[in-house]
Structure formats: structure tokens, C-alpha cells
Amino acid sequence: MKQIHLKAINSTQDYLKENIHEYLEKNIRDLIVSTSKQTNGYGRNGRIWDYFENALAFSFLLPANQIKTLTSLEIAILIIEFLSIKYKTELYLKWPNDILNSRGEKCGGILLDFFDQNLLIVGVGLNLANSLNDKIFFPHFEKYISPAGYIFDSAELLFNQISKENFKKEMPLNIYNYIIHNRKNSEDIINCWNKLSIHINKLVKIIETAEEKKKYLEGIFIGIGASGEALIKIENEIKSVFVGSLILY
Numbered sequence: 001m002k003q004i005h006l007k008a009i010n011s012t013q014d015y016l017k018e019n020i021h022e023y024l025e026k027n028i029r030d031l032i033v034s035t036s037k038q039t040n041g042y043g044r045n046g047r048i049w050d051y052f053e054n055a056l057a058f059s060f061l062l063p064a065n066q067i068k069t070l071t072s073l074e075i076a077i078l079i080i081e082f083l084s085i086k087y088k089t090e091l092y093l094k095w096p097n098d099i100l101n102s103r104g105e106k107c108g109g110i111l112l113d114f115f116d117q118n119l120l121i122v123g124v125g126l127n128l129a130n131s132l133n134d135k136i137f138f139p140h141f142e143k144y145i146s147p148a149g150y151i152f153d154s155a156e157l158l159f160n161q162i163s164k165e166n167f168k169k170e171m172p173l174n175i176y177n178y179i180i181h182n183r184k185n186s187e188d189i190i191n192c193w194n195k196l197s198i199h200i201n202k203l204v205k206i207i208e209t210a211e212e213k214k215k216y217l218e219g220i221f222i223g224i225g226a227s228g229e230a231l232i233k234i235e236n237e238i239k240s241v242f243v244g245s246l247i248l249y
């Protein structure tokens with residue numbers, strides 16, 4: 001296992017993408033890149049991913065799940081499981097793989113790039129706790145699709161026995177280890193995902209981005225299907241959405 005921890009970097013995802021060949025040539029496939037400060041991070045659909053002072057940003061290599069489209073959902077579930085075991089947090093999922101706190105605010109996101117058919121570059125951003133500097137330095141709050149929030153009410157619990165720098169190195173590694181040792185099969189992913197969803201049986205709006213023109217759908221979210229697609233009930237018909245962004249009411 002190889003961890004590269006950088007004091008600051010534009011994006012751990014780009015760093016890993018740019019340097020992956022060097023490590024694969026040495027047969028290193030269990031590789032994680034973390035940072036204490038990400039200066040130009042991005043999320044799904046090229047959106048900006050702001051870096052908060054009390055946040056984690058890391059990327060790692062991971063073999064895809066047998067059902068490839070379930071992989072990002074699996075990772076989100078495993079991160080929620082890890083945090084709940086270690087810190088008794090109560091976190092939820094918004095389709096497909098956003099991590100929300102109990103107020104419905106987004107505090108974690110997952111980005112996937114396929115290196116090849118079976119190997120993924122996974123990027124994880126987790127906003128741990130508020131900091132007074134957040135509002136001053138991050139001007140994009142109004143642009144977020146989901147309101148931003150934090151996993152913990154206070155950072156004290158996290159940084160009382162360990163420096164912030166060490167924490168930002170150690171916690172990504174602990175999460176990564178939990179993920180690789182607790183991979184799930186597709187049946188478990190679908191069951192766990194539906195249990196953790198914050199919007200099951202609720203009215204939602206989905207922006208379908210796979211279509212050439214963006215299409216908006218509105219209906220009751222009844223769960224996910226075998227490939228992780230959103231199943232939306234619209235006037236007694238079930239519609240499947242494979243790629244998109246979901247908006248909560």
C-alpha cells in the first residue's frame with residue numbers, strides 16, 4: 001500500500017490521473033493520494049468542488065464492482081458505514097452518491113474516473129466541520145445544487161488528540177482501508193442504498209443529463225434498480241434514470 005500525502009495540490013484526482021502510469025509500472029495498484037489543502041478541486045459534471053478548511057480531499061485506485069455502475073454507490077455506503085462505526089454519525093444518501101447530513105445538506109461527494117474497464121480512480125471530498133473561514137474564502141455557495149453542510153457540529157472532537165495535518169493524512173487512509181476490506185455484492189449495495197436514502201418514497205426532481213438536451217423529470221423516488229439507476233414513479237409508470245442530478249424538495 002502506498003500513500004502520497006501532499007501539503008497542497010490543485011486536485012488529488014488530477015494528481016493521481018497524471019502519475020498513475022509511474023505506479024502501475026511498479027505494480028502498485030493500492031495507491032492513495034491525500035492532501036491538507038486542495039486548491040482547484042472539481043466534482044461530477046465538471047462542477048467546482050470548494051475545499052473547506054476542515055475537509056478531507058483524497059483520491060485512490062479501486063477495482064470496479066462486478067456491476068460497474070454500482071461502484072460509486074458502494075463507496076458512498078462504505079464511507080457512511082465507516083463514519084457511523086467510528087463516530088456514531090447519522091448520514092444519508094442522495095442519488096446517486098451524495099452524502100448528506102440529517103439536515104439534508106451535502107457534506108460528501110464522490111467522483112469516478114475509469115482508468116480502464118476494471119480500474120477506477122475514485123475521488124472523495126468530505127466536509128467534516130465548520131470553520132470561521134469558510135464563508136470568507138468560498139464564494140460559490142449560491143451555485144451549489146444542494147446546500148452545503150458538515151458531518152460534525154464541531155471540529156474539536158476530531159482534532160483534540162491529533163494535529164489537523166496528521167488527521168487529514170490518517171483519516172483518508174482509514175477510510176480507504178475500510179473500503180477495500182468491506183467490499184459489497186450487488187444485492188447488499190441495493191438493499192443498503194435504499195435503507196440509507198434520504199428521499200425514498202418522496203417527491204423529487206431529476207435532471208437527466210444522459211439525454212442530448214437536459215430533461216427534467218418529477219415523481220416519487222421508489223428506489224434504485226439493479227444497475228443503480230433511479231426508479232421514479234410518474235403517474236403510475238416507473239421511469240428509470242441512469243445519469244443525472246437529483247434535487248430534493
Ligand code: BTN
Nearest residue numbers: 011013041042043044109123125
Ligand atoms: C461531487 O459530488 O460532485 C464529487 C466531488 C468530488 C470531490 C473530490 S475532492 C478529492 C478529489 N479531487 C477532486 O478534484 N475532486 C475529488
